[in-house]
Amino acid sequence: MALREPTYFVLAVLLDGPLHGYAIATRVADLSDGRVRPTAGTLYGALERLRSEGLVEIEREEVVEGRKRRYHRLTGDGERVVRTEAARLRAAAEVVELRGVAARGRQRRPRPA
Numbered sequence: 352m353a354l355r356e357p358t359y360f361v362l363a364v365l366l367d368g369p370l371h372g373y374a375i376a377t378r379v380a381d382l383s384d385g386r387v388r389p390t391a392g393t394l395y396g397a398l399e400r401l402r403s404e405g406l407v408e409i410e411r412e413e414v415v416e417g418r419k420r421r422y423h424r425l426t427g428d429g430e431r432v433v434r435t436e437a438a439r440l441r442a443a444a445e446v447v448e449l450r451g452v453a454a455r456g457r458q459r460r461p462r463p464a
Contacts, residue, residue, distance in 0.1 A: 353436070353439070354432070354433075354436045356383070356386070356387055357379070357387050357389055357393070357397060358397060358401070359433065359436055360379040360382055360383050360387050361375060361379060361389070361394070361397055361398070361401065361407075362401070362406065362407075362425065362429055362432065362433035362436075363382060363433055363437075364378040364379055364382055365407065365423060365424060365425045365429070365433075366425065366430065366433065368424065369410040369411070369422040369423060369424040370422060370423060371420045371421060371422050371423070372391070372394055372395060372398070372420075372421065372423075375389075375394060375398075375423065376388070376389050376391070376394050379394075398423055401429065402423075405426055405428050405429075406425065406426055406428055406429035406432055407423050407424065407425060407426065407429050408423070408424060408426055409421050409422065409423060409424075410422045410423065410424040
């Protein structure tokens with residue numbers, strides 16, 4: 352299952368342990384070098400979908416300054432999915448990198464006279 356980039360980064364930041372929504376959004380932005388900046392609506396929609404798919408679950412809830420804060424964590428399936436996706440992306444990147452090496456090698460070969 353190929354993951355969209357925002358989903359991949361949400362799952363990836365949860366590898367470090369349970370986090371609440373704001374912390375997830377902040378770490379996703381940091382980890383993606385600012386390419387992915389989930390809005391609250393997008394993030395909570397994604398977390399709900401990931402919960403319904405069994406990839407994320409709520410570990411605990413607490414009230415902070417009158418607001419409910421939910422801490423989300425990966426399930427075993429969630430960890431498997433994000434690690435599988437990382438391996439898929441690594442293999443895809445290797446194809447490109449090897450092609451670059453091969454292309455540079457072809458460019459350096461002397462041409463027959």
